[in-house]
Structure formats: C-alpha cells, structure tokens
Amino acid sequence: QKEVEQDPGPLSVPEGAIVSLNCTYSNSAFQYFMWYRQYSRKGPELLMYTYSSGNKEDGRFTAQVDKSSKYISLFIRDSQPSDSATYLCAMSAKGRRALTFGSGTRLQVQP
C-alpha cells in the first residue's frame, strides 16, 4: 500500500463548478501538506502549503487538513479551463524536506 493515495481521475467538470480533490495518507509523522499543479511537460507549481491541521484559503483555492482522519483536500471555486492540469498532493514529516507525493489527479474543466 502506498503511503499517499490519490484518485488519478480524470475528473471532468464544467466551467464555474466547484472542484474537490482529495488525498489520504497512512504515515502519522506527516506534518507539512502541499498541493501542486502540474501542466503537461512542465514542473510542478506550488499552490497551497499547510502546516499541521486546519484550513487555508488563497483566492479561489482552499486547502483542508484533517490529521485525525489522515485526509487532505483542495477545493477550487469557480473553476476555469486554465485550471485543467494534474493536481498533486505532497507531504513531509517535521524536520524533513523529502516530499512524498500522491499519484496526481488529472482535472479537465470544460468551457
């Protein structure tokens, strides 16, 4: 079993929809949680960074971390065609920079 599980999709939604992306993990040592967006043939772009549990909002993006359930989420409001990409969750333990990634969810936003 992988340490981080993420539904690969693809997830197809109409423009303007609210998108929910999720990851579950098994390693209770993880304390830093990140979401990256990766366009085809590009490097991952950091979207959200959260330390420990709680919510964080940045523009159209909201990240949630529930450490008791070992579950993290990313919500995208008012989704745009330009949001079409692969979304990767990543996490690391305290004091370590090595990131463990989910397999990525491919999102398609239809105009």
Added chain:
Amino acid sequence: KAGVTQTPRYLIKTRGQQVTLSCSPISGHRSVSWYQQTPGQGLQFLFEYFSETQRNKGNFPGRFSGRQFSNSRSEMNVSTLELGDSALYLCASSLGTWAGGTNNEQFFGPGTRLTVL
C-alpha cells in the same frame, strides 16, 4: 525574483553512459532536492542537499549521486544509464531553515527530460 533553473532541458543518452544534470536554486535558497518523475512511479524523492551536505536520500541505487556547491547550485549524476532511468528529473529549492515550522515550501524547476536509448 528568478525561479529555479535546470539545464539542460532535454537529454538523449544511450545505455551505459553517464549524465550530469544541473540545478540553480532561487536566490537565497540553500536547500536543493532532486526528484524523479515517471508515468509508472510518479514523483519520487532522490536526495536533498543543504550547505553542501547530503541531508536525506531516497531509495535509489548508488548510480544516482549528487553534490552541492558553495553557491547552493547543485548537480546530480547518473552513471551506467539504464532504460528505466528515462524520466523527468526535477529540482526543488527551499530556504532551508525550519524557523516556526515553515520554510519548508519547495519550488520546482521545469525539469530535465532524460531519454535513455
């Protein structure tokens, strides 16, 4: 502020050869991590360098090595290339300090796409 730069962007090598990839982190960042991305295994951590010292290493064979220079630039080397080494190699930089539980944000470069024939 300039982002993370990686050179070269594309490489084609044959089995048995060796290759060196280069990464320049964001100005002021002292930690550089390397990752391998393949369709089958996804993104996997190779190693991390901070202050010219390897701090962490992933589960890769000894053919994969790296180093960091005093200006924080880093190189990774793969010797005796195998077909399975074909991948996108990504470099990520971060500040490198741990004050307040933050500063672990890692910013990725565009990657070097290595094809082994």
